[in-house]
Amino acid sequence: MRVLVRSAEGEGFVPPSTKDFQLPPIFGDNVYTTKPILLVFLSVILISTFFILSARKAAVVPSKFQFAGESVYSFVRENLAKEVIGHEFMRFVPYLFTLFTFILVNNLFGIIPLIQFPTMSHVSFPYVLAFSTYLVFHYVGIRKQGAFKYFKEILFMPGVPKAAYILITPLEILTFFVVRPLTLSLRLFANMFAGHLLLLVFILGGEHLLQGVIGLKLISPFAFGIGIVLTFFEFMVQCLQAYIFTLLAALYIAGALADEH
């Protein structure tokens, strides 16, 4: 495809790359007003307005608005917190709920027209979320079992023959302190990054084909069509990633709470 376009045009098609994610500041030279940062603030405003409004006139027979807000809440509470964490789940519902809605809205920015930039495709935002989850689950584990017992059970898993500790202890240290927070953040980041790049390829490619000769103009609707199909696919991935991030956070908390790891 790229070769075709280039031979027809002279100047080549520049495929989207990581440079497309480096957006300039919006207001003057202030580096704190780039698009992703403004989107984070927008998401906070949107989420709080939505849930305050939906909960303000709470009635026994809910309005449509209240029903929408409550179904998101009960999804997180029943399907995520209650099923994964068990009887102590109520303490963690606020955290998991915040995590879920924040990630969901920020991901959905990727396909909302005129915004179309998933905040989480900048790796620093998932890092912060993963780091706070990391602090939460270690804190919970230490509070529940005491620092000594908690770390002892991580380092020396009970019920394992003594000789196997040579292999298992380094792996466990790696899992708990490096791999878990890293995979948690990188999974979210890489999904959003790859999804946005995929959409860019098809939409920018379609636009470029439109500028070519008549034969290429006929192909471009297919590129746009695939772009639209992929947008729906992205919608699914974005919801799934918000769910998976929250599910894993709940699982880590449940693991820290459990008496045996």
Next chain:
Amino acid sequence: MEGTLNLVGFGLAAIGPGIATGLIFAAYINGVARQPEARSVLQPIAFLGFALAEALALFGLVLAFVL
């Protein structure tokens, strides 16, 4: 044609997670087909396994851009 060999490497690296994801969902569908009431138990497990397998492919993607 131009580009980097990294992307070829990423394509090869994505085979493994692709197969793994297929196996995970095959097992999940099998389980639900045999015992539909086990769906709520199997669903988080299936998605957890999917997320873990998919993470490997995505590390490949990140490395393809970073290296």
